Amino acid sequence: MPVEFDVIVAGAGAAGMTAALTTARSGLSTVVLEKAAVFGGSAARSGAGIWVPANDVLLAAGVPDSFAKADTYMAAVVGPEVPAARRRAFLTAGPQAIAFLQRWTPLRFRWMEGYSDYYPELPGGMPAGRSIEPDALDANILGDEMRNLNPSYIPSPDGTVVYTVDYRWLALIARHPRGLAVAGEMVLRYLQLAAQGQKPVTMGQALAGGLRAGLLAADVPVRLSTPLVDLFVEGGRVAGVIALVGNRETLIRARRGVMIGSGGFEHNERMRKQFQREPIGVDWTVGAASNTGDGIEAGERAGAGLALMDDAWWGPMIPLPEGPYFCLSERTLPGTIFVDGTGKRFVNEAAPYSDVVHVMYDGDHFPAWMITDQEYRNRYLFKETAPLLPYPQAWYDSGALVKDWTLAGLAAKIGVPAGALRATVDRFNAQARAGRDTDFHRGDSAYDAYFADPTNRPSPCLAPIWLPPFHAFKIVPGDLGTKGGLVTDARSRVLTAGGEPIPGLYAAGNASAAVMGRSYAGAGSTLGPAMTFGYVAGKDLASNS
Numbered sequence: 002m003p004v005e006f007d008v009i010v011a012g013a014g015a016a017g018m019t020a021a022l023t024t025a026r027s028g029l030s031t032v033v034l035e036k037a038a039v040f041g042g043s044a045a046r047s048g049a050g051i052w053v054p055a056n057d058v059l060l061a062a063g064v065p066d067s068f069a070k071a072d073t074y075m076a077a078v079v080g081p082e083v084p085a086a087r088r089r090a091f092l093t094a095g096p097q098a099i100a101f102l103q104r105w106t107p108l109r110f111r112w113m114e115g116y117s118d119y120y121p122e123l124p125g126g127m128p129a130g131r132s133i134e135p136d137a138l139d140a141n142i143l144g145d146e147m148r149n150l151n152p153s154y155i156p157s158p159d160g161t162v163v164y165t166v167d168y169r170w171l172a173l174i175a176r177h178p179r180g181l182a183v184a185g186e187m188v189l190r191y192l193q194l195a196a197q198g199q200k201p202v203t204m205g206q207a208l209a210g211g212l213r214a215g216l217l218a219a220d221v222p223v224r225l226s227t228p229l230v231d232l233f234v235e236g237g238r239v240a241g242v243i244a245l246v247g248n249r250e251t252l253i254r255a256r257r258g259v260m261i262g263s264g265g266f267e268h269n270e271r272m273r274k275q276f277q278r279e280p281i282g283v284d285w286t287v288g289a290a291s292n293t294g295d296g297i298e299a300g301e302r303a304g305a306g307l308a309l310m311d312d313a314w315w316g317p318m319i320p321l322p323e324g325p326y327f328c329l330s331e332r333t334l335p336g337t338i339f340v341d342g343t344g345k346r347f348v349n350e351a352a353p354y355s356d357v358v359h360v361m362y363d364g365d366h367f368p369a370w371m372i373t374d375q376e377y378r379n380r381y382l383f384k385e386t387a388p389l390l391p392y393p394q395a396w397y398d399s400g401a402l403v404k405d406w407t408l409a410g411l412a413a414k415i416g417v418p419a420g421a422l423r424a425t426v427d428r429f430n431a432q433a434r435a436g437r438d439t440d441f442h443r444g445d446s447a448y449d450a451y452f453a454d455p456t457n458r459p460s461p462c463l464a465p466i467w468l469p470p471f472h473a474f475k476i477v478p479g480d481l482g483t484k485g486g487l488v489t490d491a492r493s494r495v496l497t498a499g500g501e502p503i504p505g506l507y508a509a510g511n512a513s514a515a516v517m518g519r520s521y522a523g524a525g526s527t528l529g530p531a532m533t534f535g536y537v538a539g540k541d542l543a544s545n546s
């Protein structure tokens with residue numbers, strides 16, 4: 002391998018591949034060093050929702066979005082920890098990044114129609130949503146390289162083409178005609194594309210595959226199993242990296258600079274314990290296993306400031322034996338409540354996932370359980386378990402799921418006071434029958450209704466829990482990855498703790514402190530900024546000689 006390039010990118014995920022494509026298409030010699038034996042990181046595992054307001058795809062679909070509207074919304078959603086200049090850089094460059102990717106990769110995007118912003122009632126918020134996701138990608142375009150793509154978190158069933166927006170309806174397959182119609186469409190789409198000789202992939206597989214195809218076309222080498230070990234600093238600037246090539250630490254020089262796109266530290270037990278609140282560990286994250294904060298630590302050694310390290314892209318998780326399950330529709334469909342060890346509710350169960358976990362930590366609501374009944378089981382898809390069918394025995398065996406024919410029996414089995422649980426359920430049931438959750442306002446926001454049941458009355462979000470047997474799912478604070486990291490500016494330059502740019506050093510994605518601050522504006526709030534700031538870094542590297 003050559004030992005000098007214009008640009009070195011660490012990490013072949015969303016941020017890194019976008020940055021590398023940008024520098025390569027600006028004429029700079031670029032290499033991507035990837036630690037894992039596969040490319041794609043968490044991006045490949047993801048649902049690939051992308052939150053980039055007012056991009057061309059949205060405007061062409063007739064979504065009434067604009068920079069001004071999105072700016073107002075972000076100002077309301079994102080706290081003061083994120084400078085306005087950085088927020089606006091994201092909103093300015095985001096649509097450019099999407100246009101760039103549609104020009105230089107096979108990726109095409111589609112509006113996730115109806116997938117509400119997470120705070121649609123705030124000024125500038127959009128109840129019909131402003132997120133996009135990739136269209137189906139023909140994996141043939143990657144040839145043999147497809148074998149090196151990190152697998153998805155939840156693979157689509159064989160013989161289907163599934164988009165993220167389909168899940169809302171699939172959950173309702175036994176309840177709403179659209180559920181069955183969408184299931185049929187998934188098969189039909191597959192048959193149509195397969196008849197043309199295509200191997201369609203969607204969601205994160207399409208996103209990471211499409212970015213990699215762009216790099217292939219631009220002749221950018223992606224070196225797998227080649228981790229960044231440290232930054233090489235010379236004359237006060239980052240002038241390269243030390244990487245493990247084969248088994249040897251090797252200096253690779255970068256004439257223009259280094260872009261860190263090596264993801265978060267979700268799988269680094271030591272960092273999680275150092276920076277985050279208990280209970281914490283590496284067992285409840287669904288992020289890519291290779292994301293252990295290497296780039297963040299290397300940047301810190303080079304003098305970078307860190308921010309938001311205590312936070313993450315949290316989500317309530319069920320610790321199933323096959324791995325942590327990021328429950329989304331399962332949590333927000335009617336007929337569920339969360340209780341803590343006191344047997345009392347503590348949160349709007351349908352709130353955005355990050356918020357639910359913030360509430361868990363802030364109020365020390367551990368342990369926590371999701372209580373449901375047989376009516377809920379009869380009505381809705383749960384992960385891959387179809388309505389009416391029993392939950393897998395392994396879930397019971399592992400302790401993640403507990404069942405009993407009475408609420409008192411369930412309470413005894415999960416160790417919460419039976420009287421308190423009974424009182425909580427009675428109170429919730431009365432509110433559900435009245436259609437109004439006056440305690441936690443579940444159903445007040447249009448967002449709460451996205452993964453709900455429009456056939457349920459009087460509220461699509463609330464149903465009583467009454468039909469035995471009752472179930473309790475263990476709920477733990479999981480995440481999609483961490484969101485704290487290197488402090489960067491509006492040009493993706495890494496800053497020292499004193500706010501000075503470190504010459505030659507850039508970062509984007511979960512290796513950098515999130516432009517979303519402690520919040521989550523809408524579906525795709527991690528990938529949208531990761532790709533945008535990867536693009537911004539690439540442009541800046543190309544403009545500075």
Ligand SMILES: Cc1cc2nc3c(=O)[nH]c(=O)nc-3n(C[C@H](O)[C@H](O)[C@H](O)COP(=O)(O)OP(=O)(O)OC[C@H]3O[C@@H](n4cnc5c(N)ncnc54)[C@H](O)[C@@H]3O)c2cc1C
Nearest residue numbers: 012014015016036042043044048050229264510511525528
């Ligand atoms: C199941 C799941 C669903 C998700 N759904 C969504 C969604 O719909 N929308 C959304 O916005 N976000 C979603 N996310 C989150 C999103 O995927 C991540 O936040 C995003 O991929 C972060 O981008 P990144 O480029 O920073 O990191 P990644 O995409 O994780 O890429 C980081 C890469 O760096 C590599 N790396 C690590 N250390 C080194 C090193 N020392 N040297 C070289 N390379 C290194 C890793 O192996 C990895 O390939 C989801 C995540 C998961 C797991």
